Amino acid sequence: MTESPTQPAGPKPTEPTPADSGPVAEALEAHAAADTAITDFGIDTTSRTTYEAIGDYWNRLRGGELGAVPALLGLTVLVVIFAIASGDFVSINNLANLLQQGAGPMIIAMGIVPVLLLGEIDLSAGTASGVAATLLALHFRDHGNLLGAMGDSMFYGFVVGLVLAALLAALLRLWIGVVGSLGAVAVLLLGVPANPYLEMLLAILVGVGIGCFTGFLVAKVGIPSFVVTLGLFIAWYGVILQLIGAAGTVSVRQSDVLFNVANDSLSVVGSWILFVVACGGYAAVVGLRHAARLRKGLVAQPTPLVLAKIVGVVVLGAVATWLLTLNRSPNPALTDISGVPYVVPIVLVLFVVGTFVLDRTRYGRHIYAVGGNTEAARRAGVNVPKIRMSVFIICSAVAAIGAIVYTSKVGSVDGNAGNGNTLLFAVGAAVIGGTSLFGGKGRVRDAVLGGLVLATVQNGLNLLGFQAAPVNIITGLVLLLAASVDALSRRRAAAR
Amino acid sequence: MSEPILSLRGVNKSFGPVHVLHDIDFTVRAGEVTALVGDNGAGKSTLVKCIAGIHPVDSGEILFDGKPVHIHGPRDAAALGIEVVYQDLALADNLDVVQNMFLGRERLSGFLLDEAEMELAARRTLASLSVRTVKSVRTPVSSLSGGQRQTVAIAKAVLWDSKVVLLDEPTAALGVAQTRQVLDLVRRLAEQGLGVVLISHNMNDVLEVSDRIATLYLGRMAAELPTRELNHSQVVELITAGRSGDLGLARPDVVTI
Ligand SMILES: Nc1ncnc2c1ncn2[C@@H]1O[C@H](COP(=O)(O)OP(=O)(O)OP(=O)(O)O)[C@@H](O)[C@H]1O
Numbered sequence: 001m002t003e004s005p006t007q008p009a010g011p012k013p014t015e016p017t018p019a020d021s022g023p024v025a026e027a028l029e030a031h032a033a034a035d036t037a038i039t040d041f042g043i044d045t046t047s048r049t050t051y052e053a054i055g056d057y058w059n060r061l062r063g064g065e066l067g068a069v070p071a072l073l074g075l076t077v078l079v080v081i082f083a084i085a086s087g088d089f090v091s092i093n094n095l096a097n098l099l100q101q102g103a104g105p106m107i108i109a110m111g112i113v114p115v116l117l118l119g120e121i122d123l124s125a126g127t128a129s130g131v132a133a134t135l136l137a138l139h140f141r142d143h144g145n146l147l148g149a150m151g152d153s154m155f156y157g158f159v160v161g162l163v164l165a166a167l168l169a170a171l172l173r174l175w176i177g178v179v180g181s182l183g184a185v186a187v188l189l190l191g192v193p194a195n196p197y198l199e200m201l202l203a204i205l206v207g208v209g210i211g212c213f214t215g216f217l218v219a220k221v222g223i224p225s226f227v228v229t230l231g232l233f234i235a236w237y238g239v240i241l242q243l244i245g246a247a248g249t250v251s252v253r254q255s256d257v258l259f260n261v262a263n264d265s266l267s268v269v270g271s272w273i274l275f276v277v278a279c280g281g282y283a284a285v286v287g288l289r290h291a292a293r294l295r296k297g298l299v300a301q302p303t304p305l306v307l308a309k310i311v312g313v314v315v316l317g318a319v320a321t322w323l324l325t326l327n328r329s330p331n332p333a334l335t336d337i338s339g340v341p342y343v344v345p346i347v348l349v350l351f352v353v354g355t356f357v358l359d360r361t362r363y364g365r366h367i368y369a370v371g372g373n374t375e376a377a378r379r380a381g382v383n384v385p386k387i388r389m390s391v392f393i394i395c396s397a398v399a400a401i402g403a404i405v406y407t408s409k410v411g412s413v414d415g416n417a418g419n420g421n422t423l424l425f426a427v428g429a430a431v432i433g434g435t436s437l438f439g440g441k442g443r444v445r446d447a448v449l450g451g452l453v454l455a456t457v458q459n460g461l462n463l464l465g466f467q468a469a470p471v472n473i474i475t476g477l478v479l480l481l482a483a484s485v486d487a488l489s490r491r492r493a494a495a496r
Numbered sequence: 497m498s499e500p501i502l503s504l505r506g507v508n509k510s511f512g513p514v515h516v517l518h519d520i521d522f523t524v525r526a527g528e529v530t531a532l533v534g535d536n537g538a539g540k541s542t543l544v545k546c547i548a549g550i551h552p553v554d555s556g557e558i559l560f561d562g563k564p565v566h567i568h569g570p571r572d573a574a575a576l577g578i579e580v581v582y583q584d585l586a587l588a589d590n591l592d593v594v595q596n597m598f599l600g601r602e603r604l605s606g607f608l609l610d611e612a613e614m615e616l617a618a619r620r621t622l623a624s625l626s627v628r629t630v631k632s633v634r635t636p637v638s639s640l641s642g643g644q645r646q647t648v649a650i651a652k653a654v655l656w657d658s659k660v661v662l663l664d665e666p667t668a669a670l671g672v673a674q675t676r677q678v679l680d681l682v683r684r685l686a687e688q689g690l691g692v693v694l695i696s697h698n699m700n701d702v703l704e705v706s707d708r709i710a711t712l713y714l715g716r717m718a719a720e721l722p723t724r725e726l727n728h729s730q731v732v733e734l735i736t737a738g739r740s741g742d743l744g745l746a747r748p749d750v751v752t753i
């Protein structure tokens with residue numbers, strides 16, 4: 001996904017330098033000296049008091065930029081309701097369980113955020129993740145003999161398809177797609193004996209290959225993503241049925257590593273190390289950046305607010321870590337279950353990497369630009385097709401990571417892997433968190449928060465003994481509520 | 497007379513069956529303001545977009561500094577030092593002022609965006625163009641007024657050390673004071689040795705600020721003459737009829753779209 005600058009054909013293939021010293025700058029400075037009175041941008045406020053910052057934030061909320069507020073409020077309300085209604089809900093055991101159940105859909109939702117940021121949709125992310133899970137499970141069951149496990153036509157179909165995916169990625173110079181697809185081909189052809197880490201890698205590589213396909217059809221052929229991914233959604237479901245059968249299941253329980261991903265936890269020491277690394281890292285990054293902005297006289301948040309944020313995160317992290325390191329076994333005398341579940345660091349790493357890429361790299365900036373105004377991005381020299389294709393690769397690769405987690409949670413893959421609600425829940429999670437389906441607005445954080453809301457609804461209702469029917473109805477209503485809050489707040493903002 | 501920095505020879509451009517530009521010859525000279533005028537739909541914006549690499553030309557030649565160049569995309573144009581302020585503003589609403597000004601040419605420190613550098617550079621440039629009461633360079637463009645956006649678009653173009661600046665109706669949305677400032681800036685850019693192209697429907701502005709006037713009539717270059725040899729009514733005739741006395745197209749009446 002690195003931007004390789006295209007060589008200009010002109011006689012002077014140099015990047016133009018910003019006009020700090022050129023004639024334009026001189027012209028501007030001469031002008032600035034002429035009338036220094038009218039420099040509204042020059043006197044712009046770089047620092048505000050905490051009071052002003054809170055006032056500004058309040059105004060933005062009133063202006064319809066709700067950000068994470070509805071999801072956080074919703075989460076709080078849900079937790080309170082379930083805590084009152086069911087004694088089991090607020091147990092530490094259930095907290096860990098909720099995280100482990102919610103992680104799979106949450107990860108798929110994180111992957112779909114970049115796609116939504118472009119105003120596109122990937123309906124096939126669910127069944128694509130199912131395909132990745134299927135290959136993972138078959139590779140494990142048949143000790144790496146995928147030719148035998150998949151049957152001739154499927155096996156060679158996959159090999160040819162993945163080579164084609166690599167070629168398509170090469171066409172747009174998306175080297176990550178080329179490497180991923182060819183890596184998957186290598187694992188297929190080599191027939192290396194079963195190894196849980198290799199199988200997880202295979203799932204991700206297959207995800208990359210699938211994404212190359214989807215992305216190429218959308219970005220280069222120009223078919224609307226809704227149609228492309230609707231077709232692929234159905235097709236991948238067919239592939240899973242062919243490989244596993246409607247009633248079949250492939251177990252991965254025999255592999256400790258595969259099973260533990262979503263069912264086991266870090267040791268107590270490991271949990272505290274995670275806390276130190278995560279919270280310390282957060283404090284360092286946020287604190288140092290704030291100090292640098294203040295030093296250079298840039299637009300910055302008020303210091304007390306930044307400190308409050310850091311303290312808040314550290315305290316929350318410490319409390320959560322402490323709770324999760326207590327023994328939460330239903331039978332404390334017999335077994336000891338404690339530590340932060342593995343899914344927490346997995347989600348954290350994806351969240352941090354995703355946020356970093358979207359906020360701090362050129363690639364992320366271009367995703368927002370294409371989502372906000374495609375033509376403006378194109379005129380600014382952004383390689384729009386490449387950006388478009390790349391987000392679909394990210395989406396299915398991350399969906400494959402989600403597949404590893406949900407496969408691990410149940411310990412097997414069946415013919416319905418990734419089918420049904422999987423994808424729509426992921427989209428729902430992102431929307432609840434505040435990501436817009438029209439593109440240009442959204443963050444990885446939204447998927448995490450929205451995913452937590454949906455996981456809480458399902459977990460709480462299940463504990464209360466509700467059956468599938470009311471659970472689905474209520475989940476749907478929660479999604480509608482979230483969308484309505486967003487739409488109403490915007491209408492208010494537009495009406496003002 | 498100064499050197500031509502950018503010249504077009506026999507450029508043609510069609511959108512499907514619609515032939516928009518017919519054998520256009522057009523020259524931009526360093527240190528001069530060339531006004532490009534013509535009625536609505538004459539093809540002015542299309543010409544600008546061809547130079548900017550947004551539309552590929554069907555045939556014809558583009559010379560930059562006397563050498564033929566092939567502009568395949570906006571990046572190529574920018575690399576040559578050609579900057580454009582588009583008529584339909586090319587800003588992304590969801591990004592803030594700084595992010596828009598550096599879009600496509602973000603400054604990096606290592607892997608990461610160098611926000612500090614960009615913010616300071618953007619503020620330096622904006623400080624010298626007037627925008628009324630914008631609170632911060634970190635304001636999203638969606639919350640700016642039309643004129644403020646236009647100023648950001650102009651600032652985006654002059655931020656770079658460019659050789660040719662094309663402005664497509666830059667003052668259309670601006671108030672009196674800001675129009676004045678843009679016209680002054682246009683003059684100053686030319687005095688600093690840049691080639692400036694100004695598209696405008698305001699004849700007073702055009703006559704005041706330009707050195708040469710190029711008139712497009714139904715996709716044909718009707719005349720390209722020094723401003724001092726033309727008066728108001730001649731320009732208007734060239735725009736509306738394609739000819740004025742001896743000037744302009746030989747028989748504009750046979751011209752069809
Ligand atoms: N992308 C396009 N596809 C098809 N036709 C186009 C396209 N862009 C412009 N045209 C046509 O080309 C002709 C010239 O349009 P252009 O925008 O260049 O006019 P203009 O001189 O800039 O007019 P105005 O003064 O109104 O801005 C018009 O007839 C228009 O319909």
Ligand SMILES: [Mg+2]
Nearest residue numbers: 540541542583
């Ligand atoms: Mg125009």
